[in-house]
Amino acid sequence: MQRMMNSVGNKMETKGLNLYYKNFQALFNVSLPVREHRVTALIGPSGCGKSTFLRTLNRMNDVIEGTRIEGEVLLDGNNIYAPGVDPVALRKKVGMVFQRPNPFPMSIFDNIAYGPRIHGIKNKETLAEIVEKSLQAAALWDEVKDRLHKSALGLSGGQQQRLVLARVLAVEPEVILMDEPASALDPISTAKLEDLIHQLKNNYTIVIVTHNMQQAARISDYTGFFLNGEMIEYDYTNNIFTAPRDKRTEDYITGRFG
């Protein structure tokens, strides 16, 4: 029945997820599906655990000392926290764009080629093709094609954010996680990024954290609302914004708190 209503399958899914930073519990029993080739938005007030949740999807919390996790995170039906799963291989499939743009202190070219290089591509022409294709896909090619070998740190904030997106695309992940990718961008760069997300949906599954309600409404198909480490409500974005079932969701989206 459920399956017929949603013709799309789950690319990822969390089941009963609890996460602790040492003794502090940051996530409480979070269960949330991530539909394939759709954009899922995560909204909620600051400190409610959106970034934490996002990092569980590619095991970036492993990098933070003292984190402990309970429950399951499935990617294509397999638990990514099962013993024997290699987080390095997982992160190749589940890429991430961080809240603050973080290009490496290298040339634009080397930034994009970094991923393919570490995954074993050495051929110069292949790398050049990947770099161009990724920059095209991130709508940055025209702006940087004449300065590919200049430092990426010389780009503007908006360009840097598209650069790190291109860097993720170059690895050809299946899922892209974005943590408030537009928070440091001006309205024009933000609009460009949103256009981009629309196009990327065809080839990728996207999860995006945002503080901007209009943005969530514009770009996402599904929305999850988080509060104090709990997932309060998950539904079609349309339903969340027009007919939320939970009082707290309604309060949040109408700006009564948060």
Place this chain on the structure above:
Amino acid sequence: MNWKFFCDRAGRGLTLFCAALVIVLTVSIIYFISSKGLATFFTNGISLREFLLSDQWAPDRAAVDGGPLVGAKAFIAGSVLVSLLAVGVSAPLGIIVAVFIVEIAPGWGQRVLQPAVELLAGIPSVVYGYIGLSLLVPLIRTYLGGGGFSLLAGFLVLSVMILPTIISVSTDSIRALPVEWKHASYALGSTRWQTIRMVLVPAARSGLITAVVLGMARAFGEALAVQMVIGNTREIPTSILSPMMTLTSAITMDMGATVMGTTWNNALWSMGLLLLLMSLCFILIIRVVVRRGAVQ
């Protein structure tokens, strides 16, 4: 109110005075060394060429016999060789240890390794020399042959001595890197080793070069410990086991035996001047490297 005003003036006066004192000291030391060191060439008529490129050292030979000869090439070569070899050992070792302390075992590294390194830095050079003399020299004599007093003993002792400098400066520069780069690298699916080798070490490059140059400068200027283990013969070493001499040990060996104003004495000052110029070079290199790093 008045008191505050007075304090302010007095404080400013004191800092100005101290700053001026340091400048006066530096300038007068440089002036003194230069005037003595240059006298070799301008007063005693030795050519710069002879000083730098001849290895004939007979500063007490009488003028009728063609003396005095003050070719310092053997000492210059000795200093350069022993320092380069020491850095050759310590630079890779120190950088690897720094990576280990910051990235691989931050807990254990910071609790145990870092204090150990600081301790190493605090041991006086005479103690290093003494250890080299009583442990290293006999070992080399027994297992590798020769007298034991050698280039090998010299650079091994030196490399241990400059290791703390290289480690602590490298550690600081790696630790100062923004954590975002590391996270970005992991998120793209790199292993820890790839992240270290391809992101962190290149990003810390200017700090690491500074560390190595500082180590080099320290090695070049070290006198006592090296002197105790290198045998002090006035010849260019032909093998790693031959005894040798450095600029610093040449100065300490001879300075008691000379009279102010003689060619011999002035030649020693010329070597001092050379050491001063070398350290100036090292400082300039570091400046350039740091500025380049900052521009990046």
